[in-house]
Amino acid sequence: MKCRYCGGEIGLEDISCPYCGKANEQAVQHVQDMSRFRRRFAETESRVLSKAKTYSQVVPRVLVILILVIACVVMAVISSNAYSMPGNARRRAAERDPSGTIAVLESYLNEDDYLSFASYIEYNEIRMYGNDFSEYSRLYWCAWYYREFVIRMEHIFLQKDRSAWERNDASFDIRYLCQSITSFRESYDTAEQQDDPRMEDIRKMRSNMLDMLGLMFGFENTEEFFVLTENRMAAAVEEVLLDE
Amino acid sequence: MNKKTPLPKPSLTVKVLNVLMAIALIVTVILFFRMISEIRSASARDRYGSISYSLRDGSYGDMVREYYHRYFDVAPFHSDYEEEYHLAAYADAAFRFRFYAGTGNQPAAERTARKMDEEQSLAGSLSSLTGEVDEILNEAFPTKP
Numbered sequence: 001m002k003c004r005y006c007g008g009e010i011g012l013e014d015i016s017c018p019y020c021g022k023a024n025e026q027a028v029q030h031v032q033d034m035s036r037f038r039r040r041f042a043e044t045e046s047r048v049l050s051k052a053k054t055y056s057q058v059v060p061r062v063l064v065i066l067i068l069v070i071a072c073v074v075m076a077v078i079s080s081n082a083y084s085m086p087g088n089a090r091r092r093a094a095e096r097d098p099s100g101t102i103a104v105l106e107s108y109l110n111e112d113d114y115l116s117f118a119s120y121i122e123y124n125e126i127r128m129y130g131n132d133f134s135e136y137s138r139l140y141w142c143a144w145y146y147r148e149f150v151i152r153m154e155h156i157f158l159q160k161d162r163s164a165w166e167r168n169d170a171s172f173d174i175r176y177l178c179q180s181i182t183s184f185r186e187s188y189d190t191a192e193q194q195d196d197p198r199m200e201d202i203r204k205m206r207s208n209m210l211d212m213l214g215l216m217f218g219f220e221n222t223e224e225f226f227v228l229t230e231n232r233m234a235a236a237v238e239e240v241l242l243d244e
Numbered sequence: 245m246n247k248k249t250p251l252p253k254p255s256l257t258v259k260v261l262n263v264l265m266a267i268a269l270i271v272t273v274i275l276f277f278r279m280i281s282e283i284r285s286a287s288a289r290d291r292y293g294s295i296s297y298s299l300r301d302g303s304y305g306d307m308v309r310e311y312y313h314r315y316f317d318v319a320p321f322h323s324d325y326e327e328e329y330h331l332a333a334y335a336d337a338a339f340r341f342r343f344y345a346g347t348g349n350q351p352a353a354e355r356t357a358r359k360m361d362e363e364q365s366l367a368g369s370l371s372s373l374t375g376e377v378d379e380i381l382n383e384a385f386p387t388k389p
Contacts, residue, residue, distance in 0.1 A: 054255065061261040068268035075275040082282040112352065115336075119312050151312055154339045155305030157384040160376070211347040215386065 001026070091125040098132035105136060114205055115150060118143035138191040139198040145184035146205040152177040153212060156241065170242060178233040184209065185226065217241075295328045299370075304377055307332035308339075327368040334363035335377045342385045 003010050008019035012030055016023050081088075094101045101124070108117040121128070121140050128137040156173050159165040165173075184206070191202050210222040217240045219225050225236060298306035311332035337359040344353035364374050 054257075057255075057258045058261060061258065061265055065261065065265050065268050068265070068272045071272050072268070072275050075272070075279045079275065079279045079282040082279070082286040086286065111355065115312060122313075147312060150340075151305075151309050154308045154336060158303075158305035158308065158335055158339065158377070158380060160302035160304070160380060208343075212343055215343065215346045216384075218386070 087125040090123065091127070094124040094126050095131065101126065102132065105133075109201055112201075112204060114143040114201070115147045118147040135197060138187065138194070138196045139201055141187045142184060142191060142202045142205055145180050145187060146209065148180040149177060149184060149209055150212070152180060153216060157216065166242060171238075174234050174237045174241065175230075177237065178230045181209065181226065181233060182230050295325055295332065299328055299331070299373075302376075304332070304335040304380065308336045311336065326366075327370045330363045330366040330368070331370045331373055331377075334360055334367055334374050337363055338374070338377055338381055342381055346385060 001010060001012060002008065003017035003020060003022065003024070005022040006017060006020035008017055010017050010019075010024055011027075013027055014024050015027050015031075104120060105117060108114070108120065118140060121133075121136070122144070126133055128134060128140050152173055155169070156165075156177070159169075188202055188206055191199060196202065206226075210226060213219050213225060214222045217237060219236070219240075225233065228236065295307055295310045298304075298310060307328065311329055337356050341353055341356040341360055344350075344356055360374075364371050367374065
């Protein structure tokens with residue numbers, strides 16, 4: 001550029017002309033501008049660095065916390081479902097193959113093995129409504145109470161130490177036995193009213209129960225015993241078992 | 245000429261996040277061990293039972309109950325308790341055999357007798373206890389097979 005006073009060649013950053021010594025106003029302005037720009041640049045740089053630093057400290061921490069919270073939720077869900085998971089898996093397997101499951105159930109029924117029938121359904125947690133197994137719903141409940149009845153009878157008569165049993169378990173066993181009879185009776189009545197397609201099997205279970213009561217307790221009129229209230233049943237059984 | 249700015253002290257947000265992170269970590273560790281313990285305990289409930297305690301107490305009735313409620317013959321027996329479960333199955337079959345024989349249901353009695361033999365052979369070292377089971381049932385049943 002040229003000096004406005006003497007026309008000599010001067011640089012943009014020369015404060016005064018080296019030929020005439022007059023001040024170079026453009027250079028002064030330029031220096032001021034540069035100084036301002038540098039200051040602003042430094043401020044912006046500092047702000048950007050500060051923000052970047054903050055983000056670099058906060059974001060990873062937030063991410064770690066988020067991951068830990070998700071892990072906590074997943075583990076809490078697994079913990080609370082730990083007990084039902086094996087059963088659910090068995091149920092899914094049984095329901096995925098209804099024809100195979102039904103074949104197993106029918107094999108038990110063909111042998112009048114109602115205890116295994118009930119236990120198989122219970123163990124596999126098979127749902128008995130709105131699916132291929134609905135037909136077995138009432139039969140299952142009858143078989144379930146029948147099984148409880150037989151297991152309780154076996155519990156009563158398979159004791160090595162009778163006196164210990166009389167002291168500790170007798171009243172509970174008798175109460176539970178009578179409960180299983182009355183519950184079976186209710187399921188039986190419902191099945192009969194609804195003309196359940198599996199009524200023949202249900203009748204066999206009832207007949208077995210009556211026979212077992214007659215054989216083990218010596219009741220002459222088991223049909224009469226079967227319709228007693230739970231308390232009267234318990235009293236009758238106690239009389240036989242505990243000589244009360 | 246860039247001046248080097250001194251490192252700023254951790255902001256309040258970072259401090260709070262550090263505390264939250266520490267809490268989340270502790271809770272995660274606790275929940276992890278709880279989950280492992282729940283899974284182990286659920287698996288134990290599914291696979292093991294108190295059948296050996298029942299055997300020790302001579303309560304074959306409890307063994308049968310355990311057999312039907314927990315294991316049942318479709319479930320895999322744990323090898324540690326296999327003999328106990330076969331003994332329980334024997335006791336169950338022996339009871340039912342006497343019942344069928346006592347009520348004149350011969351086909352069922354024969355079927356159950358076969359089951360008794362089968363379970364006795366599978367009861368291994370506990371097969372000697374089948375005699376005791378028979379003794380208890382012979383005393384309990386009014387009719388002899």
